[in-house]
Amino acid sequence: MTTTQKEPGWKDLEVGFTISQPGSGKEYKTGDWRSLRPVVEKSQCIKCGICYIFCPDMAILKTDDSFFEADLYYCKGCGICAQECFTRCINMVAEEE
Numbered sequence: 001m002t003t004t005q006k007e008p009g010w011k012d013l014e015v016g017f018t019i020s021q022p023g024s025g026k027e028y029k030t031g032d033w034r035s036l037r038p039v040v041e042k043s044q045c046i047k048c049g050i051c052y053i054f055c056p057d058m059a060i061l062k063t064d065d066s067f068f069e070a071d072l073y074y075c076k077g078c079g080i081c082a083q084e085c086f087t088r089c090i091n092m093v094a095e096e097e
């Protein structure tokens, strides 16, 4: 005999309920949510790595020439990197449709 499990309505979900499994964040293309993206002006970048440290999504990558750039697959466009950059060399620009 099989049983069917009724899915709860959204109002019945517990506070803090998540659908994803622990450690599965990299499977989700969170960059789809973004309306702004960070662009680094390399001529002003001092390669300090502060943007890398502060990005809450670990969406900043170090490039082969030791600059830092956003991984647009995961970057949500929150702008924290631009806010924390010492030299203000990260500009948040609008995504085009």
Ligand code: SF4
Binding pocket: 037, 038, 054, 055, 056, 057, 058, 059, 060, 070, 071, 074, 075, 076, 077, 078, 079, 080, 081, 082
């Ligand atoms: S905009 Fe936000 S998510 Fe994107 S790289 Fe900067 S800190 Fe990370």
Ligand code: SF4
Binding pocket: 040, 044, 045, 046, 047, 048, 049, 050, 051, 052, 068, 084, 085, 086, 087, 088, 089, 090
């Ligand atoms: S925080 Fe700004 S200056 Fe520092 S590495 Fe990132 S982009 Fe360059």
